[in-house]
Structure formats: structure tokens, C-alpha cells
Amino acid sequence: MRRAVRESDKEARRAALRAVAWRLFHERPYEAINVGDVAEQAGLAKGTVYLYFATKEELFLSVQEQQFDAWFDTLDGALRQIAPGASIPEIAATITATLVAAPAMVRLFAIAHAVLERNVGADPIMRLKTLLRDRLVQSGALLEQALPALTPGDGPRVLLHAYALILGIQSLADPSPVVRDVIAANPELAVFQIDFAQELSSALTALLRGQQA
Amino acid sequence: MRRAVRESDKEARRAALRAVAWRLFHERPYEAINVGDVAEQAGLAKGTVYLYFATKEELFLSVQEQQFDAWFDTLDGALRQIAPGASIPEIAATITATLVAAPAMVRLFAIAHAVLERNVGADPIMRLKTLLRDRLVQSGALLEQALPALTPGDGPRVLLHAYALILGIQSLADPSPVVRDVIAANPELAVFQIDFAQELSSALTALLRGQQA
Amino acid sequence: MRRAVRESDKEARRAALRAVAWRLFHERPYEAINVGDVAEQAGLAKGTVYLYFATKEELFLSVQEQQFDAWFDTLDGALRQIAPGASIPEIAATITATLVAAPAMVRLFAIAHAVLERNVGADPIMRLKTLLRDRLVQSGALLEQALPALTPGDGPRVLLHAYALILGIQSLADPSPVVRDVIAANPELAVFQIDFAQELSSALTALLRGQQA
Amino acid sequence: MRRAVRESDKEARRAALRAVAWRLFHERPYEAINVGDVAEQAGLAKGTVYLYFATKEELFLSVQEQQFDAWFDTLDGALRQIAPGASIPEIAATITATLVAAPAMVRLFAIAHAVLERNVGADPIMRLKTLLRDRLVQSGALLEQALPALTPGDGPRVLLHAYALILGIQSLADPSPVVRDVIAANPELAVFQIDFAQELSSALTALLRGQQA
DNA sequence: AATGAATGAGGATTCATTCAT
DNA sequence: TATGAATGAATCCTCATTCAT
Numbered sequence: 001m002r003r004a005v006r007e008s009d010k011e012a013r014r015a016a017l018r019a020v021a022w023r024l025f026h027e028r029p030y031e032a033i034n035v036g037d038v039a040e041q042a043g044l045a046k047g048t049v050y051l052y053f054a055t056k057e058e059l060f061l062s063v064q065e066q067q068f069d070a071w072f073d074t075l076d077g078a079l080r081q082i083a084p085g086a087s088i089p090e091i092a093a094t095i096t097a098t099l100v101a102a103p104a105m106v107r108l109f110a111i112a113h114a115v116l117e118r119n120v121g122a123d124p125i126m127r128l129k130t131l132l133r134d135r136l137v138q139s140g141a142l143l144e145q146a147l148p149a150l151t152p153g154d155g156p157r158v159l160l161h162a163y164a165l166i167l168g169i170q171s172l173a174d175p176s177p178v179v180r181d182v183i184a185a186n187p188e189l190a191v192f193q194i195d196f197a198q199e200l201s202s203a204l205t206a207l208l209r210g211q212q213a
Numbered sequence: 214m215r216r217a218v219r220e221s222d223k224e225a226r227r228a229a230l231r232a233v234a235w236r237l238f239h240e241r242p243y244e245a246i247n248v249g250d251v252a253e254q255a256g257l258a259k260g261t262v263y264l265y266f267a268t269k270e271e272l273f274l275s276v277q278e279q280q281f282d283a284w285f286d287t288l289d290g291a292l293r294q295i296a297p298g299a300s301i302p303e304i305a306a307t308i309t310a311t312l313v314a315a316p317a318m319v320r321l322f323a324i325a326h327a328v329l330e331r332n333v334g335a336d337p338i339m340r341l342k343t344l345l346r347d348r349l350v351q352s353g354a355l356l357e358q359a360l361p362a363l364t365p366g367d368g369p370r371v372l373l374h375a376y377a378l379i380l381g382i383q384s385l386a387d388p389s390p391v392v393r394d395v396i397a398a399n400p401e402l403a404v405f406q407i408d409f410a411q412e413l414s415s416a417l418t419a420l421l422r423g424q425q426a
Numbered sequence: 427m428r429r430a431v432r433e434s435d436k437e438a439r440r441a442a443l444r445a446v447a448w449r450l451f452h453e454r455p456y457e458a459i460n461v462g463d464v465a466e467q468a469g470l471a472k473g474t475v476y477l478y479f480a481t482k483e484e485l486f487l488s489v490q491e492q493q494f495d496a497w498f499d500t501l502d503g504a505l506r507q508i509a510p511g512a513s514i515p516e517i518a519a520t521i522t523a524t525l526v527a528a529p530a531m532v533r534l535f536a537i538a539h540a541v542l543e544r545n546v547g548a549d550p551i552m553r554l555k556t557l558l559r560d561r562l563v564q565s566g567a568l569l570e571q572a573l574p575a576l577t578p579g580d581g582p583r584v585l586l587h588a589y590a591l592i593l594g595i596q597s598l599a600d601p602s603p604v605v606r607d608v609i610a611a612n613p614e615l616a617v618f619q620i621d622f623a624q625e626l627s628s629a630l631t632a633l634l635r636g637q638q639a
Numbered sequence: 640m641r642r643a644v645r646e647s648d649k650e651a652r653r654a655a656l657r658a659v660a661w662r663l664f665h666e667r668p669y670e671a672i673n674v675g676d677v678a679e680q681a682g683l684a685k686g687t688v689y690l691y692f693a694t695k696e697e698l699f700l701s702v703q704e705q706q707f708d709a710w711f712d713t714l715d716g717a718l719r720q721i722a723p724g725a726s727i728p729e730i731a732a733t734i735t736a737t738l739v740a741a742p743a744m745v746r747l748f749a750i751a752h753a754v755l756e757r758n759v760g761a762d763p764i765m766r767l768k769t770l771l772r773d774r775l776v777q778s779g780a781l782l783e784q785a786l787p788a789l790t791p792g793d794g795p796r797v798l799l800h801a802y803a804l805i806l807g808i809q810s811l812a813d814p815s816p817v818v819r820d821v822i823a824a825n826p827e828l829a830v831f832q833i834d835f836a837q838e839l840s841s842a843l844t845a846l847l848r849g850q851q852a
Numbered sequence: 853a854a855t856g857a858a859t860g861a862g863g864a865t866t867c868a869t870t871c872a873t
Numbered sequence: 874t875a876t877g878a879a880t881g882a883a884t885c886c887t888c889a890t891t892c893a894t
Contacts, residue, residue: 001879002872002873003871003872003873003877003878003879004878005872005873005877005878010878013878034862034863034864035864036863036864044880045879045880045881046864046865046881047867047880047882048880048881050864050865051877051878055864055865056863056864110327113385113387113388113389114323114327114384117388117391117392118389118391120391121391122391122394122395125391125392125395126395129392129396129399129402129405130401130402132405133401133402133405136404156404158419160385160407160412161378161382161412161415161416161419163381163385164378164382164385164412164416165374165377165378165381165416166381167380167381167384167385168378168379168380168381168382169377171327172373172377174326175326176330176331178330178331178333178335178338179342181335182338182339182342186339188346189342189343189346191346191349191369191373192342192345192346194373199373199374199377202370202374203374203378203420205423206371206374206419206420206422207378207416207419207420207423208419208423209419209422209423210418210420210421210423210424211419214854216853216854217853217854247887247888247889248888257855258854258855258856259855259856259890260854260855260890260891260892261854261855261856263889263890268889268890269888269889269890332889427858428893429856429857429858429894430857430858431855431856431857431893431894436857439857460885461884461885462885470858470859471859471860472859472860472861472885473858473860473861473886473887473888474857474860476885476886476887477856477857481886482885482886536753539811539813539814539815540750543817543818544815544817546815546817547817548820551817551818551821552821552825555818555822555828555831556827556828559827559830559831562830584845586811586830586833586838587804587838587841587842589807590804590807590811590838590842591800591803591807591842592807593810593811594802594803594805594807594808595800595807597752597753598752598802598803598806600752601752604757604760604764605756605764605768607761608761608765608768609768612765612768614769614772615768615769618768618772620799625799625800625803628800629800629803629804629846632797632845632846632847632848632850633842633845633849634845635845635848635849636727636844636845636846636848636849637845640875642875643874644874673867673868675867675868683875684875684876684877685867685869685876685877686869686870686875686876686878687875687876689870690875694868695867695868695869758868
């Protein structure tokens with residue numbers, strides 16, 4: 001493993017560590033991933049990880065930042081492609097589609113507030129939140145274009161509410177194994193057999209529809 | 214401490230343990246509450262707690278069940294009191310009011326799916342989910358009455374969506390100390406200074422409005 | 427391993443743990459002893475040790491207390507046996523003999539202040555210091571009897587000075603392996619080849635002699 | 640930072656590193672000083688420190704050597720200034736004064752044997768001990784002059800005993816925070832509230848007085 | 853039923869030191 | 874000579890849960 005001397009090499013290391021963390025997150029829940037695993041899979045020593053990220057949480061927060069960025073890219077692309085005069089269910093479905101394609105990403109978003117944003121320095125938080133705000137503003141504007149009936153300037157707030165909905169639906173749609181089993185075994189509990197895509201799309205439709213002036 | 218021989222005595226023990234757990238949950242986060250504390254405050258030994266609840270999570274799941282029940286009582290009462298022809302913002306504000314009055318309850322709801330429903334047996338889950346379904350149906354019906362424009366039969370699903378929104382807004386409105394500080398220190402991040410009541414009420418208004426046939 | 431239910435059983439456990447710690451301290455330096463070793467040799471689980479001692483330091487502080495107590499017993503016995511009119515070198519030799527018999531004990535005393543008294547609660551410190559004071563007073567009185575020329579009431583202070591001397595001579599007489607080798611290999615450094623007994627006895631003689639009214 | 644090519648440049652580097660280490664030692668305990676800090680404050684990279692000192696301990700051993708040298712300078716000066724026929728308490732006070740003026744130095748002396756002399760090579764030890772012996776001999780002679788009643792040739796040994804006393808009193812006079820608090824809070828433990836200067840001066844007086852032929 | 857002693861898994865983080873550049 | 878990236882050893886303590894009494 002060549003030493004990362006230049007700044008670009010270092011950023012490559014950071015990216016590699018993010019990549020490993022992200023891959024492992026697909027395989028198992030956050031708590032089941034330990035820093036040693038990440039280091040090993042990245043071909044580095046455990047201590048080396050801490051040269052690049054101050055804590056385990058900062059590592060995953062960095063992954064989250066990346067995922068956020070990627071998602072907003074996708075979202076913006078999708079919003080731009082929406083035909084003028086598209087129906088609200090179509091818009092909701094479009095937004096939903098950007099999430100359904102990346103379930104691990106949604107899972108990551110769902111633990112961000114409760115877990116990742118705890119053991120972290122102010123700087124990474126600042127970075128993340130600033131990015132988030134910028135993209136919220138930008139995507140909010142695009143949403144306004146796609147949905148002319150929206151009160152001008154309301155885009156970002158509507159997106160934030162949509163984001164809250166995403167987090168909430170994810171919680172409901174991704175139950176623990178026991179819960180999943182119980183629900184599956186009892187037809188009368190079918191109400192709780194929640195399909196993320198369908199439910200989000202439906203709720204989002206309502207949320208957007210209700211936001212129109 | 215008298216031995217709990219009769220079934221009613223045992224239920225009293227369970228209730229006492231729930232009460233202590235609930236009280237402690239007001240003071241500190243879930244992870245900071247340990248079974249020994251609960252036992253001590255209940256005047257019991259640590260091992261005794263396990264005669265009544267199989268795991269720490271089952272104890273708090275039981276608290277959650279109770280809180281759910283209480284909340285639905287409050288909600289039903291509030292929905293029944295809504296004047297015919299009440300506006301949607303009024304209804305949203307009414308629902309919001311039932312939550313703002315009990316922030317710890319909302320905090321408990323928010324950790325339920327990710328934490329409490331993990332290390333538990335099928336029975337308590339079954340109990341909880343059945344209760345939940347019944348009350349969802351019942352309150353859904355009341356919501357339909359309060360909001361006649363709703364498609365008949367949609368009440369429960371709308372409530373579920375509202376619940377998802379509650380969870381999501383709670384996540385956003387209750388950030389970690391670092392995040393809170395960063396947001397407070399940077400005026401340009403004011404978007405993230407989210408007031409639970411205001412934001413929920415507003416998003417709920419949209420959600421309900423958009424659900425109308 | 428029977429459970430230690432009665433208080434006397436518990437004290438037996440504490441004593442057993444002390445005994446193991448003490449034995450291991452004969453074999454290796456403090457830093458090389460870890461709590462897991464102590465537990466294993468005592469036939470207990472690691473966590474069990476922490477039921478009896480809050481920290482590793484408290485465990486060894488407890489050993490120190492015991493050793494102090496034992497040493498003062500020996501010292502008092504020796505002081506009482508001193509013939510009236512005994513010479514100061516005899517007295518110094520008598521005191522020295524109580525230490526030479528237990529080199530590990532002196533080694534423990536030497537690390538007490540810098541190491542053991544760090545990560546400890548106030549209670550164990552209080553216990554230890556109170557014991558120490560009482561015994562200092564008692565042995566001080568005996569010293570005054572053995573050494574009538576001493577200003578009445580000076581016994582405890584003189585003992586404290588003697589104790590300081592013990593600590594200092596121990597530091598000089600127990601060098602690290604490298605230092606020992608270097609000294610052994612260079613005849614011109616023979617000054618530093620310090621024999622604990624001889625040097626202490628000699629310095630103590632001077633100290634006591636100089637304390638006479 | 641210019642490259643240190645000439646031997647004198649290198650010695651300058653060593654001196655600079657010693658100076659930084661010494662400064663930091665005034666601010667915090669040995670364990671809280673890490674090599675990175677020393678390097679940074681010296682305007683060097685961490686690895687560079689290891690070009691000049693093989694280990695952290697050797698760096699501080701070198702500081703100790705310097706401090707020893709300086710102390711003996713001061714001591715010799717003081718001993719030379721002692722008026723013929725000066726009383727023993729005056730001599731003891733004079734010696735004590737050379738230490739009270741530099742508490743960090745005494746703190747360094749106190750950890751030397753247990754900490755600094757562990758992870759070091761034979762050469763630095765050889766250097767230090769040789770220096771120490773020479774100065775001991777020299778200062779011992781001066782002490783004999785100041786204190787004619789001393790058996791000729793006993794000066795160095797008496798000084799060594801005095802040094803042991805210094806180490807021991809320092810241990811007792813510089814307790815851990817907990818111990819300090821406990822002692823301060825309990826008037827009956829006042830015996831342990833030891834003032835370094837006063838106690839050393841008093842014990843030293845006895846030691847010297849007792850050494851007279 | 854109640855107790856509380858015993859268990860033991862579980863893991864992030866620091867930092868002196870090395871060595872490729 | 875200087876750098877600083879990389880290494881990896883080293884370990885205490887908590888606390889949910891069990892089970893002998």
C-alpha cells in the first residue's frame with residue numbers, strides 16, 4: 001500500500017474508507033460494523049482509519065454526506081425531467097423512485113439523526129448541514145418549477161417535510177425480524193405490512209397535493 | 214416488599230415497573246437508563262424485574278403500549294370534540310396538540326422501531342400491534358367523521374401516514390447537542406432550527422388536505 | 427464456586443482477590459498485571475472483580491492497606507521488643523529488618539502515591555489514610571518509648587520522615603534492568619550499587635540520631 | 640527549518656527539544672505529554688524527534704541530566720556560600736531552598752527512577768550516571784567543607800541519603816487530586832497535609848545532624 | 853416469588869515508534 | 874536530514890442477563 005502523501009492521495013484514502021464502510025453497511029446494521037473490519041477490508045491498520053476520520057461516527061457521517069449529495073443529484077435530475085404539467089402522483093412517484101433504488105441509503109438516512117450525529121465534531125456537522133441547506137434550496141427551487149401550484153419559496157420547506165415523511169415511512173417499512181415475522185404470520189396485522197415505495201408514494205402525493213396554494 | 218402471589222398483584226408490579234421506567238425516561242435517554250436503576254427505584258432487586266419482563270426492551274415496549282393507548286384516548290377525545298365543518302388546519306393543530314403535551318412520549322415513539330422492537334419476543338409484539346391496529350381503525354373512523362371529505366375507509370391509512378410524519382419531524386426537531394450548537398451558532402442554518410409543533414402542524418395540514426377526495 | 431451471600435463470604439472474596447493480586451505483584455510489575463489475570467487466578471469472571479473493587483487501583487490500594495497494617499503490626503512488635511537503652515543503630519536495624527523481609531511490600535509502597543492513589547474513590551482513600559494516621563500515632567508512641575531521647579510527641583513525624591526515606595532509598599535501590607546492567611558493568615559507578623538494607627539502616631540511623639533533643 | 644548538518648546544529652536541535660519538553664512538563668504530567676506535541680512546539684515533525692532521541696524516555700532523561708547539572712550548580716554555589724560555622728538547620732534550609740525554587744525539577748526527579756530509566760539505552764544511562772557520580776563527589780566535598788563535623792569522605796553518601804529523602808518527601812507532599820481533597824476535607828488527617836519545604840528542611844536537619852561523627 | 857451474586861461479551865481509541873518517500 | 878503516513882498493541886469497564894440460593 002503506497003503512502004498517501006499528496007492531498008489527492010489522502011482524499012483517495014478517505015474515499016476508499018467510505019467505500020468500504022458503505023459496502024459493509026449494505027451487509028449488516030451499523031452496530032455490527034466495527035472499525036477493525038473497515039480497516040481490514042481497506043487494507044489498512046485500524047489506527048490508520050483514525051488518521052482520516054476522528055471517530056467511527058465521522059466516517060459514516062462522511063458516507064452520509066456523500067449519499068446525500070448523490071441523492072440530490074439524482075433528485076435534481078429527476079425533477080428536471082418532469083414534464084410541464086405533470087400530475088402530482090407522477091411527481092411523488094418520481095421522488096419515490098430515487099429512494100427505492102437505494103434502500104441502504106434510506107436506511108442510512110434513518111439512523112443519521114439518532115446515531116451518526118452524536119459522537120462527532122462541529123466541523124463535519126457544519127459541512128454536512130451547509131451542504132444540505134444548499135441542496136435543499138436548489139432542489140426546492142426545482143420542485144417549485146415542477147409543481148407550479150406551489151407557493152413560491154415554499155419548495156425547501158416542502159422538501160423538508162417530504163424528507164421527514166421518508167424517515168417516518170422507512171421506520172415503519174423496515175421492521176425488526178421479530179416484527180416482520182409476527183406481521184407475516186397474522187393476516188389481521190396486514191395493515192403493518194408496509195411497502196416502502198407504495199406507501200411513500202401515496203403519502204407524498206397527499207403531502208404535495210395539500211401544499212398547493 | 215410483599216410477594217406478588219395473585220395475578221392482580223403481579224399486574225401491579227408490572228405497572229409499578231412501567232411507571233418507574235417512564236419516569237426515568239423523562240430524565241434521561243433510553244441508553245442511560247439501566248435495569249438496576251429501574252429495579253432500585255421500584256424497590257425491587259434487579260433479578261426481579263426479569264420475572265415481569267423478559268428483557269429491558271420488553272419493559273419499555275410495555276411502556277410504549279401504555280403510552281400508545283393513552284395517546285389514542287386523548288386523540289379520540291380530541292377528534293370527537295372537533296366541530297363539524299372544522300377546517301383542516303384546526304384538525305391538524307388538534308392532533309399536534311395531543312403530542313406537544315407529551316414530548317417524552319414522542320421521543321419514545323421515535324425509538325420504538327429502531328430500538329425497542331429488536332430484543333423482544335413475539336407475544337409482546339403481537340399484543341402491541343394488535344392494539345395498535347384496533348386503535349388505528351377506531352381513530353381512523355373518528356378522523357373520517359371529523360374530515361368528511363376523506364375517502365371512506367381511508368382514515369387508518371391517513372393516520373398511519375400522519376404517524377410517519379410525526380416520527381420524521383421528531384427526528385429533525387430533536388437533534389444531538391453538537392448539532393443543536395452548530396445550528397444555533399450559524400444563522401445561515403436557521404432552516405434546521407425546527408419547532409416540532411409548528412412544523413408538524415403545517416406538514417400535517419398539507420397531508421390531510423391532500424388526502425381529500 | 428459458591429456464591430458469596432453473607433457479608434463474611436464477601437469479605438472472603440475480597441480477601442481472595444487481594445491475595446491473588448498480591449501474589450501476582452510478586453511476579454511482575456503493576457502495569458503488567460491486568461484485571462483479567464487476577465479474575466482468572468481467583469476463579470472468577472472479570473466482571474465479578476468489579477463487584478468487589480471499583481477499579482484496578484482500588485484493588486491494589488486495598489492490598490496496600492493490608493500490607494500497611496501488617497507492616498505496622500510487625501513494626502510495633504519489633505519496637506516493643508527493643509531493649510531499654512538500645513542503641514540507635516540497633517533501632518534503625520530493627521526497623522530496616524521489618525522491610526527487608528518483604529521487598530514486594532516496599533515496592534508496593536513506592537508506587538502507591540504515584541499510581542494507586544490516582545483512579546480511586548474518596549472512601550477507600552479516607553479509610554486508608556485514617557488507618558495510616560492511627561497507626562502512625564501508635565507506632566510513633568512506641569518509637570518514643572524505644573528512643574527516650576526523642577522530643578515527646580515527635581514520634582509520628584519522625585516515623586513519617588523515616589517513611590519518606592524508605593520510599594527514596596527504595597527508588598534508588600531498585601533500578602530498572604538497564605540501569606542495573608550499566609552499573610554492574612562499570613566499577614566506577616559502584617556508588618549506585620545500593621543495597622537497600624544497608625543504606626536504609628545507615629540513613630535511618632542518622633535520621634534518628636539527628637532527631638534527638 | 641534548516642537542516643542540521645553540522646554537529647553543533649544537531650546539538651542545538653537536541654537542546655531545543657529538551658527546552659520544549661521541559662516547558663511542557665511544567666504544564667502537565669509526563670503521561671499527558673506526547674511526542675507529537677513536543678515535535679510540533681519545536682517546529683519539527685514527529686519522526687524528526689527520533690533522529691535525536693531514541694525514545695520519549697531518552698528525551699526526558701536528557702532533560703533530567705540537564706536539570707541535575709543545573710541543580711548541582713546551584714547547590715554547589717549555595718554550599719560554597721555557606722559561612723564557616725553555619726548551623727545545620729541553616730545548611731538544611733539552604734539545600735531545601737535550591738529545590739523549592741524549582742518544583743517541576745523535583746517532580747522530574749521523582750519520576751526518573753520509576754519511569755524515565757525504563758525504556759532507554761545503556762549509553763544515556765551511562766552518561767547520566769557518570770555525571771551524577773562526578774557531581775555527587777564534588778558536591779559531597781563541598782558539603783564536607785560546609786559541615787566539618789562530617790566524617791571525611793562521607794559527603795557523597797550523605798548527599799545520596801539526602802537525595803533519597805527529597806524523593807520520598809516529594810512523593811508525600813504531592814498527592815493526587817482525590818487524596819488532596821480528602822485530606823483537606825478532614826481536619827483529623829492534617830498530618831498528611833505536608834509542606835514540602837518545611838518537612839524536607841526539618842528531616843534534612845535531622846539527617847545531617849545525625850551524620851556528624 | 854425474590855434476591856443479588858456472577859457472568860462475559862464487546863470495541864473504540866491513543867500514541868510511541870517505524871519507515872517509505 | 875526531514876517528513877508524516879502507517880502501524881498495532883494494549884485493555885479497562887459496563888451492564889443486560891442468568892441462576893444459585
